Amino acid sequence: MATVVVFGGTGYTGGNVVREATARGHRVVSVSRSEPQDPVAGVLYETGTVEQVAGRVIPGADAVVAALSPRGDMAGRLVDTYRDLARQSAAAGARYLQVGGYSSLRPAPGAPRFVEGDIPEQFRDEALEGEATRVLLAEEGPEALDWVFVSPAAAYGAWAAGERTGRYRVGEDVALVDEEGGSTISGGDFAAAIVDEIENPTRHRAHMSVAY
Template sequence: MSTIVVFGGTGYTGGNIVREAASRGHQVIAVSRSEPTEHVPGVRYEVGPAEDVAARVVPGSDVVVATLSPRGDMAGRLVETYAELARLAAEAGARYLQVGGFSSLRPAPDQPRVVEGEIPEPYRAEALEGEATRVLLAERAPDELDWVFVSPAGGYGSFAPGERTGTYRVGGEIALFDAEGGSNISGADFALAIVDEIDEPRHHREHIGVAY
């Protein structure tokens, strides 16, 4: 079993990943700014800013999963925070999985990324910062870092939690759509895909997308 550190471990994405990983017997450390109202049995919780906690939890870990959002006091600071997590993961010899946004995907081959088009103003800053974290890995990740940047489906989020089906598809940087043109994935199935990638690594230093 692996020791997995999940930054943002009590949020929507991180919480689902923590539960999935713990259910498989992994040693899980969940890092968050506040104490969760409910603890997942067997999970170690570390409370504090990611940049303060990282130096004591990343060394000795096998996998680091970053699920922070550029919101609140993290807005404008996500790239520098992720750069530090990536550096520490590389030094620890840990695999590094970073969750981004749908807008970093391309809607079709040879098309610009979604973020390069018209993004509604309320979501634009977050989309741009999320894309900047992808560029960080693609252009500046330490050479020895085994990283994966993971984009969820367009309809993914706590507003549409869905149910666990035990199924999903994994693609590259081209967005996946169903027969009706939808792009969706439940929180539980997205976590399933992440932990499956941890248990059986199939992607290395690349951008992937997950959807039904």
């Protein structure tokens, strides 16, 4: 059994990770600014800002999952927040899994990342901030930190929740597509991939993509 701390544990991605890890018997700590609407039995819910809570929950953690969104009052603050979480995770000796976006992937090996191309205006700021958090790990990640930056498929989110099937594919920083050129993953299977990586590490200081 591992101790897994999930920042953004009542959000879409974080909530799925909380449920998946708890179902597998791990000790789970959820950190969020609001109380959960549907609390999961056995989960320790810590309510407050990252700055208020991180220092008391990261020590002793085996894995830290950062699943915050650059929206609302977090917009423009995600890089600094994740820099601090990475630093504290390294000091605690915890694996650090940071959830990013599809835009940080490439369409082909060596090609520019999607975020470097034409991103619709309504998504651009969020995509740029998400990419900046990847760059943070790649260029500034503490030397002692065992990190993984995890990108979902293009069709991912509460609007395309899907069902947990127990199957998925993982890749590096190139987007995975199916035979018809689609890129999808359900919330449940994306969470399963993250918890599988916690239980059986396959990537270290690397980018990981998840899709069907």
